[in-house]
Amino acid sequence: MSGDTVRPLQQPGRHVRAPGRGGGPQPRHVDRRGIAAERMEAARSLIRIADRVQLDRRANDLPYPEIVSACRGDLSAAVDRGMTRLTASDRPGFDLGVQLALFSNALAESAPAWAADAGHRLAAAHPGDRALRELAEFG
DSSP states (O other), X not given: OTTOBXXXXXXXXXXXSOTTSSOOOOHHHHHHHTOHHHHHHHHHHHHHHTTTSBOGGGGGGSOOHHHHHHTHHHHHHHHHHHHHHHHTTOOOSSOHHHHHHHHHXXXXXXXXXXXXXXXXXXXXXXXXXXXXXXXXXXX
């Protein structure tokens, strides 16, 4: 997967940003198909590699409330690992900063102190303009 862009599947539920975008299946359709658990595991797998693989802006498709709730530890661990890369000057060939900003913003409601700290650490690592804009949106 080195250098590849991973494009996550559209996830079920309500999106925390740009609710009209993406148009993935509604939760009742996913449940009817019996694939909710598989979709959750797919999201968890993408989150777990987000510090190493470019998800592009499609990382924004992951933080639905039910995914954030179920994957809180995976999201924070991915942000922490990514921050270690950025602060050690181990910058990948993709915009890791924006992926970290999206994930830390997703945790702002359930873990506000952690998300605020992560946002400050990320801003101090000079993650790039796109990441700083994402962080500013959630202030």
